[in-house]
Amino acid sequence: MKKRRFLLIPLLLGLLLTGCFGGDDSEDIDGGDESSQKTTNDVAEEDILENMDYEKREGWPTQQLASFLSSERVNETVPALTNIENTYYHENNDANNKYFSIVIPGSDREADYKAILEGAGYTYNKVGWTHIAVNSEETINIAFQYMQDHPVLDYAMLIVVTALKANSFRFDKLENDIGWPDDQLETFLSKYGITETVPSLTGGTFFAELTERNEFIVCAPGVDFADNYLGSLENEGYTVTDSNAISASGKVRINVTANDYPFFFFDATKIVIKPVV
Numbered sequence: 001m002k003k004r005r006f007l008l009i010p011l012l013l014g015l016l017l018t019g020c021f022g023g024d025d026s027e028d029i030d031g032g033d034e035s036s037q038k039t040t041n042d043v044a045e046e047d048i049l050e051n052m053d054y055e056k057r058e059g060w061p062t063q064q065l066a067s068f069l070s071s072e073r074v075n076e077t078v079p080a081l082t083n084i085e086n087t088y089y090h091e092n093n094d095a096n097n098k099y100f101s102i103v104i105p106g107s108d109r110e111a112d113y114k115a116i117l118e119g120a121g122y123t124y125n126k127v128g129w130t131h132i133a134v135n136s137e138e139t140i141n142i143a144f145q146y147m148q149d150h151p152v153l154d155y156a157m158l159i160v161v162t163a164l165k166a167n168s169f170r171f172d173k174l175e176n177d178i179g180w181p182d183d184q185l186e187t188f189l190s191k192y193g194i195t196e197t198v199p200s201l202t203g204g205t206f207f208a209e210l211t212e213r214n215e216f217i218v219c220a221p222g223v224d225f226a227d228n229y230l231g232s233l234e235n236e237g238y239t240v241t242d243s244n245a246i247s248a249s250g251k252v253r254i255n256v257t258a259n260d261y262p263f264f265f266f267d268a269t270k271i272v273i274k275p276v277v
Helices: 008-018 034-051 062-071 110-119 182-190 226-235
Strands: 055-058 086-094 097-105 123-127 130-134 140-150 154-163 175-177 205-210 215-221 239-241 244-246 252-258 268-275
Touching: 062 086, 062 097, 062 154, 110 123, 110 130, 110 140, 110 154, 182 205, 182 215, 182 268, 226 239, 226 244, 226 252, 226 268
Parallel strands: none
Antiparallel strands: 055 086, 086 097, 097 154, 123 130, 130 140, 140 154, 175 205, 205 215, 215 268, 239 244, 244 252, 252 268
């Protein structure tokens, strides 16, 4: 029978969003002693990862990662998380969604890996639940998170590596902000002589201005706001076509997308605001 193949990250979204990682309730555990529980969990974990095209190996997948980065024309290396036993790795080669992911069952190593990356010259940021690190050459993006009490993967580190391209959207550049960044947007648009106000999106947001591309990007983590926001834009007089909207004056274009982040471990809405000059 052909095995079902599906991506790891969509599988994780639901529990990440709801924060359902509490596994201390004894009612969650069926009968049986601890050793038999562990054996059953190990078998289930290995089986589910195999179905997701993950391969098992001992230690850090150094050669496989190097091959992936070489295919992306990146010469730099990814620092290894040390003192680990078995790992599972998967290379996704979709042209629009290329990444290398690693699952490491065991204890929480977030702090250890953060220290290793910073010691190797990586800059670090935390966006929502996800740790983001970028090397000094700005060619490698590493996102990582400890998956605690996940019903399928149990306790495991999840590390996702992507190659940074020219003009890549950089999650590590996002700034935290509470609420819609009205003032920052007003300042950005005023550079182009635009005085109109961009309709706001309620809820906590992250935002970043990417001046090299003449764009202002708002990233709202946690929920897929795309349809609601596009509807709001249409109510405000914007002409909406698929994921794109243009203001009545024709001076502001907005693109709204969701769930297209291979290394971002929860739903998010990305809103790209671009002046028409």
